[in-house]
Amino acid sequence: MFLIPKKNKNFLNKDELAYIINEFSYAEFSSALEMLYASKKCDNINLKKGFIKHSLDEYKHFKIFNQIKNDLISKKKYEYRFSPSNIYNKGYISKSHFLFDKKRLNEFSVFVAANEEIAEKKLQKLNFLVSKYSKHISKRIDEILIDEQKHHSLSAKFSKKNMNKFSYFIKFKKEVFLSNFRHLYANSLSKTQVIFYPILISLLVLMKLVSSFLNLDQNYKSKDILRSNDHKSII
Amino acid sequence: MYILGVSAYYHESSIALIKKDKIVCFIKEEWLTRIKGDNSFPRNAILFLKKKYNISNSNLDLVCYYEKPFTSWWKLFKYSINKPIANKDFLINHVKNFTNSSIFFKRDLNKKIKISSNKVVFSSHHLSHALYALSIVKKKKDYAVLSIDGVGEGITSSIFNIKEKEIECIDFTTYPNSLGLFYSIITDFMGFGINEDEYKVMSLSSYGKPVFYNKVSKIFDKKKFQLKEDYIRFHKSIDQSFSKDLIKIFGTPFLSLNNKNNFKKYSNIACSAQKILEETIDLLVKKTLKVTKKNKIIICGGVALNCKAITNVAKKNKNTFFIVPPSPGDSGSAIGAAAYANYLKQKKINFFHPSPFIGPDRKSNLDKRLFNLMFKKIGNENQANNFIYKVFLKGGIIATYLSKSEIGPRALGNTSLICDGLNKKSVKYLNTKIKNRDFFQPLAPIILEKNFNKFFLKEKNIFNNHKWMSVLAKVKKKCYRKIKPILHIDKTARVQTVNNDFPIYNLLNYLDKKNMKILVNTSFNISKDPIVFDINDVYVNMKRLGLLYLYCFGKIYKIRNL
Numbered sequence: 001m002f003l004i005p006k007k008n009k010n011f012l013n014k015d016e017l018a019y020i021i022n023e024f025s026y027a028e029f030s031s032a033l034e035m036l037y038a039s040k041k042c043d044n045i046n047l048k049k050g051f052i053k054h055s056l057d058e059y060k061h062f063k064i065f066n067q068i069k070n071d072l073i074s075k076k077k078y079e080y081r082f083s084p085s086n087i088y089n090k091g092y093i094s095k096s097h098f099l100f101d102k103k104r105l106n107e108f109s110v111f112v113a114a115n116e117e118i119a120e121k122k123l124q125k126l127n128f129l130v131s132k133y134s135k136h137i138s139k140r141i142d143e144i145l146i147d148e149q150k151h152h153s154l155s156a157k158f159s160k161k162n163m164n165k166f167s168y169f170i171k172f173k174k175e176v177f178l179s180n181f182r183h184l185y186a187n188s189l190s191k192t193q194v195i196f197y198p199i200l201i202s203l204l205v206l207m208k209l210v211s212s213f214l215n216l217d218q219n220y221k222s223k224d225i226l227r228s229n230d231h232k233s234i235i
Numbered sequence: 236m237y238i239l240g241v242s243a244y245y246h247e248s249s250i251a252l253i254k255k256d257k258i259v260c261f262i263k264e265e266w267l268t269r270i271k272g273d274n275s276f277p278r279n280a281i282l283f284l285k286k287k288y289n290i291s292n293s294n295l296d297l298v299c300y301y302e303k304p305f306t307s308w309w310k311l312f313k314y315s316i317n318k319p320i321a322n323k324d325f326l327i328n329h330v331k332n333f334t335n336s337s338i339f340f341k342r343d344l345n346k347k348i349k350i351s352s353n354k355v356v357f358s359s360h361h362l363s364h365a366l367y368a369l370s371i372v373k374k375k376k377d378y379a380v381l382s383i384d385g386v387g388e389g390i391t392s393s394i395f396n397i398k399e400k401e402i403e404c405i406d407f408t409t410y411p412n413s414l415g416l417f418y419s420i421i422t423d424f425m426g427f428g429i430n431e432d433e434y435k436v437m438s439l440s441s442y443g444k445p446v447f448y449n450k451v452s453k454i455f456d457k458k459k460f461q462l463k464e465d466y467i468r469f470h471k472s473i474d475q476s477f478s479k480d481l482i483k484i485f486g487t488p489f490l491s492l493n494n495k496n497n498f499k500k501y502s503n504i505a506c507s508a509q510k511i512l513e514e515t516i517d518l519l520v521k522k523t524l525k526v527t528k529k530n531k532i533i534i535c536g537g538v539a540l541n542c543k544a545i546t547n548v549a550k551k552n553k554n555t556f557f558i559v560p561p562s563p564g565d566s567g568s569a570i571g572a573a574a575y576a577n578y579l580k581q582k583k584i585n586f587f588h589p590s591p592f593i594g595p596d597r598k599s600n601l602d603k604r605l606f607n608l609m610f611k612k613i614g615n616e617n618q619a620n621n622f623i624y625k626v627f628l629k630g631g632i633i634a635t636y637l638s639k640s641e642i643g644p645r646a647l648g649n650t651s652l653i654c655d656g657l658n659k660k661s662v663k664y665l666n667t668k669i670k671n672r673d674f675f676q677p678l679a680p681i682i683l684e685k686n687f688n689k690f691f692l693k694e695k696n697i698f699n700n701h702k703w704m705s706v707l708a709k710v711k712k713k714c715y716r717k718i719k720p721i722l723h724i725d726k727t728a729r730v731q732t733v734n735n736d737f738p739i740y741n742l743l744n745y746l747d748k749k750n751m752k753i754l755v756n757t758s759f760n761i762s763k764d765p766i767v768f769d770i771n772d773v774y775v776n777m778k779r780l781g782l783l784y785l786y787c788f789g790k791i792y793k794i795r796n797l
């Protein structure tokens with residue numbers, strides 16, 4: 001769930017752009033993983049091929065975004081580091097499942113179609129902001145846009161082949177709504193923190209008092225640690 | 236009946252399945268999710284084993300988690316809660332993660348495989364390290380074990396004396412005084428990733444001089460084994476592990492190493508930190524040998540991955556026999572946990588499994604239909620070796636995919652990218668263009684064990700570790716010019732030796748006869764990705780890297796377009 005340039009923003013400095021592009025690179029990397037996973041789990045050989053090709057495209061986009069980020073940033077910063085473990089922390093992939101595990105093939109293809117369309121719109125907005133700095137970078141984003149359009153149309157074509165138009169329309173709108181809701185939720189997290197932060201800090205002060213009464217220190221030095229280890233205990 | 240060992244939630248989550256004192260299968264979660272260093276509950280790995288070995292409550296004797304979950308969570312909390320306001324960022328994150336922590340291991344396990352509660356047991360963090368380390372040696376009571384890592388259950392290093400049926404913990408150090416965390420804050424300061432890029436600091440250290448030695452000594456006091464709180468922030472913040480005081484002594488963090496001055500400065504800092512690390516390990520080794528009165532030591536824990544430190548410490552203790560297992564970090568502890576459960580059943584420490592090739596068997600898991608769409612066979616077993624020889628002569632690179640995955644972080648020929656080690660152009664191309672590694676990181680050579688003496692100086696007390704690349708070797712002076720492409724700036728190489736136990740032996744033996752004695756071996760992955768696991772990963776990675784040829788189960792294949 002990445003931070004997207006807001007509609008009313010018509011200018012971002014290079015560092016702000018780099019931050020957003022870093023989020024795009026996480027999103028593309030995560031999509032590559034979802035597609036690669038789908039290629040391993042589906043049975044149809046043509047679908048396997050399709051998912052692998054899609055995965056390769058997403059990996060390519062990830063690489064392009066990383067290059068753009070490195071071109072834009074004025075100096076290295078913690079926020080710009082790409083760390084694979086952040087894919088979970090940022091919520092791009094669930095720790096409990098891949099999407100292909102949870103959705104049926106038809107639902108999965110509608111999900112892909114809807115999200116590729118959303119990505120396309122957000123990329124167009126990003127491209128507008130980036131073009132103010134570099135036409136070269138803008139061209140590279142155009143490359144990605146062409147791929148996203150292809151992914152959208154292929155997924156939509158597959159979905160429409162396997163369900164009626166009305167059903168596709170409803171499911172598509174539902175996915176668009178859910179996806180927009182997820183982005184809204186992600187962008188609002190910092191605001192909700194303002195409310196919860198003071199409560200959490202008060203709780204911490206309380207916990208300090210409680211913890212001072214708890215002594216869980218064990219004597220780790222032991223003649224025989226194999227026997228002295230209480231294997232049933234989590235302490 | 237099976238025993239399952241699990242290591243998860245902190246570093247690379249892994250599981251090990253054992254049966255009758257033998258490892259049946261070992262899997263890292265990252266192999267399946269493709270997220271490097273995946274530390275989530277190993278759901279995919281468990282499902283893989285469930286499907287392949289039909290494991291269930293009825294055929295599982297015990298499931299052992301590698302440490303005490305609550306102690307691990309509590310010790311970090313307890314340290315930071317002393318100053319709840321100052322440490323609020325860390326604490327809020329720590330408390331928020333409570334329900335996703337290892338404390339709920341049983342809950343997470345039961346979602347994937349229903350297990351009776353009395354079958355779930357818990358080892359201890361450094362004990363699991365020690366038991367894995369002992370699993371690769373036969374006469375266990377001859378050894379002392381030194382475990383050094385970041386932190387586990389609030390303990391940062393432990394000394395164990397191994398007896399016939401007992402393991403005695405002689406000494407330990409506690410959080411936040413940690414050699415692993417000390418090295419991590421230096422890694423973080425330089426803009427590299429913690430728990431990912433410590434090896435880069437190690438490589439960089441060879442370019443520098445210890446001009447910051449006195450300053451680094453202020454951060455970590457080797458005699459007291461103390462990491463000064465003024466310089467750390469990992470107990471306060473989740474974003475940055477070092478404090479403003481550290482910036483005061485070293486200057487700006489995250490500088491670009493492409494600038495000559497920055498490179499010189501950072502390599503000097505790295506060299507100074509490496510020196511402190513080596514001297515501290517040396518002190519711990521000497522203490523271990525003194526109190527246990529033994530001359531064989533196994534070093535484990537994440538810090539043992541620093542092959543330069545291990546090699547230099549071993550040089551100072553020539554009469555001591557050193558072993559560093561192939562996967563000394565938390566990932567290998569899944570085997571240690573399984574070994575502990577095995578001990579609970581048998582009351583003996585007899586678990587022995589020295590092979591580093593313990594991943595799932597690749598041939599039996601291969602989707603042949605898909606494989607044939609992806610690759611075209613261009614030679615049978617007899618022709619393959621000659622074909623590879625010709626590719627190498629032209630400066631080409633081959634990907635390998637043989638029998639089983641390697642357990643540790645280093646590819647040992649089964650899942651590697653290889654090329655002629657003496658061809659300067661192809662080594663450079665593989666290193667900087669294909670693998671996209673920094674220019675200061677050398678690639679490692681792979682050679683037949685019998686050829687080792689021709690190029691390298693043999694240190695008897697560490698020689699065995701070359702099989703899984705845990706140590707460095709000094710190159711013979713007369714060979715400097717000849718093997719320059721694989722030589723590090725300090726004239727060492729992290730050479731891997733191969734005997735006929737290794738699946739890649741046949742190829743190396745053939746090339747040896749053609750007088751191609753040194754190859755380069757680097758892991759078959761892309762930066763920030765785990766090593767490839769199945770054939771889909773192989774195909775995707777070959778396409779991403781622009782590679783053409785795959786050496787697979789003794790035959791050679793060319794990649795097709797899908």
